[in-house]
Amino acid sequence: MDMSPYRDLFISESREHLRAVSELIVKMEQETGSRADVDALFRAAHSLKGMAASMGYGEIAELSHRIEDIMDRVRKEELVFDGGIADLLLEGADLLEMMITDVANELQSVRDIGDLVQRLATYRPGAEGVAAADGRDNAAVAPTARHGQPSSATPLHGEPDRYGDASTVRVRTEVLDHLINITGELITNKHRLMTVGRELASPLLDEATVELSRLLRDLHTEVLLVRLVPFSTIADRFPRVVRDLAKKIGKEIVFEVDGKGIELDRGILEGLSDPLVHILRNAVDHGLESAGERRACGKPLQGRIRLIARREKDQVVVVVEDDGRGMDPARLVATAIEKRLVSPEAGRLMSAREAFMLTCIPGFSTAREVTDVSGRGVGMDAVRSTVQALGGNLTIESELGKGSSFILRLPLTIAIINVLLVRLARITVAIPVTSVQRTVELRRDLISSRGKQKVFDFDGEPLPLLSLNRVLGLPHSHAGELLSLFVSELKGRRVGLVVDGFIGQQEIFVKPLGRPLASMKGLGGGAVLGNGEVVFILDVANIL
Structure with a gap:
């Protein structure tokens, strides 16, 4: 019998089981697991063994069987779950993930499982030579559901069995992407019909367009719901990442995740x-002190890191916080000046919040030495760039001696977004509303000078003014008594960006740019308005 049609299902479900296995192992090692978790871990290994055997993958079945056996001994209380068992099981999960990747890539697996199978079969408490945390970056092989799809794996934690449930079907991600593209094109054509309706002054057409808008709003909502996947899809692998790194550098850490059920668009996730x-690796390596330092400070020997996800209106907020040493703004500024990343004058004027954002400048690092974990000054710059490319923003809060928080604010979707349309010279550009804190019509007599910089008072804070026309190399015509500007945030500091005028807010369908435009910094895509005009979406933080 040809089993190839079932291969994708096997791969997806196997990775879901392995994700559960890694999560449960870390939980039990931290002594927060229960008898139900022991049973769930046993069932996951048993299910993986059965699926592999039915597909004819003998070595995957054999290794899964040995993992099942050692968990059976734990269930029967012949063994106490300890660090040695955890190391063995995580080593086995990694090897199984690599073998399943071989299946996915249609490669003949040549993985040697003999040594590990032997150690699993003969394990005794206190045995030597068992070490899974060998310094590998397990993020590369940490299991996740294929393409972020929800899995219909054998139930764990008492969930109802979804096999044979006709109310749930698997849908290929390409189909979902195609569906969101069609919805976006319909929204573009809705605006086109609205434009025609205004030109014709037809009440009947206006009435039909209003009804179409309502239906498209409902369709958009349903399409977004289909694309949403829980935060746990990626969050469940992080305990393993933190555990392995903490073990490697000799720190004791309690890691907590809140908000696993919060759902985000698959593309954003x-x-x-x-x-x-x-961020998590930085928190483990830089943020948290060693046990000796924490003892000297009167802190618990175990450091604590929390990953939190929550909904706030039309955004998702993801926070990583630790109770470590915190950051010293003065030291950050001094380091930036020493590395000639900022001028001494600019450094003196920086607030604490602005100083924290210096960590996101390429090449900035306060690490005394470069390790294979951190110290090269590239991590946080990559974080900020990626978050901004997703239409979100990053802020950092910290208190010396108390800890730090990294706060990521993200839109619910990146395909259909709300933008502020502004006029620059003879062109129209779109600014994602997530980048706009407020729009202002400013009287010229409220503008003052600070050196060569024009500033204005905004909520008691002097904000610098920048002309977006000048930044883009466009002619500007900021005539009249009032200046149109919007307030945005760059590297932790708010600025006022002057434009020629506001057109209004609109929902648009974002289309990716082709070459050579795709390589231009500061362009986040394009869109077509109802009148057929093509507009560019500006990535404000990167264009400046």
Whole structure:
């Protein structure tokens, strides 16, 4: 019998089981697991063994069987779950993930499982030579559901079995992408019909367009719901990342995740994974003190890191916070001046919040030495760039001796977004509303000078003024008594960006740019308005 049609299903479900296995192992190693978790871990290994055997993948079935056996001994209380078992099981999960990747790539697996199978079969408490955390970056092989799809794996934690449930079907991600593209094109054509309706002054057409708008709004909502996947899709692998790194550098860490059920657009979630790994690794390596330092400061020996996801209106907020040493703004500024990343004059004027954002400048690092974990000054710059490319923003809060928080604010979707349309010379550009804190019509007599910089008072804070026309090399015509500007945030500092005028807010369908435009910094895509005009979407932070 040809089993190839079932291969994708096997790969997806196997990775879901492995994700659960890694999560449960870390949980039990931290002594927060329960008997139900022991049973769930046993069932996951048992299910993986059965699926592999039915597909004819003998070595995957054999290794899964040995993992099942050792967990059976734990269930029967013949063994106590300890660090040695955790290391063995995580080593096995990594090897299984690589073998399943071989299946996905249609490669003949040549993985040697003999040594690990032997150690699993003969494990005794206190045995030597068991070490899974060998310094590998497990983020590269940490299991996730294929393409972020929800899995219909054998139930864990008492969930109802979804096999044979006709109310749930698997849908290829390409179909979902095609569906959102069609919805976006319909929204573009809705605006086109509205433009025609205004020109014809037809009440009947206006009435039909209003009804079409309502239906498209409902369709858009349903399409977004279909594309949403839970935060746990990526978050469940992070305990393993933190655990392995902490073990490697000799720190004791309690890691907590809140908000696993919060749902985000699949595209945003996929882009968010690497930035969060960067932040978590920095928190483990830089943020948290060693046990000796924490004892001297009167802190608990175990450091604490929390990953939190929550909804706020039309945004998702993701926070990584630690109770570590915190950051010293003065030291950050001094380092930036020493590395000639900022001038001494600019450094003196920086607020604490602006100083924290210096960590996102390429090449900035306060690490005393470069390790294979951090110290090269590239991580946080990559984090900020990725978050901004997703239409979000990053802020940093810290208190010396108390800890730090990294706050990521992200839109619910990146395909259909709300923008502020502004006029610059003879062209129209779109600014994502997530980049706009406020729009202002400013009287010229409220503008003052600070050196060569024009500033204005905004909520008691002097904000610098920049002409977006001048930044883009366009002629400007900021005539009249009032200046039109919007307030945005760049590297932790708010600025006022002057434009020639506001057109209004609109929902648009974002289309990717082709070459050579795709390589231009500061352009986040394009869109077509109802009148057929093509507009560029500006990535404000990067264009400046």
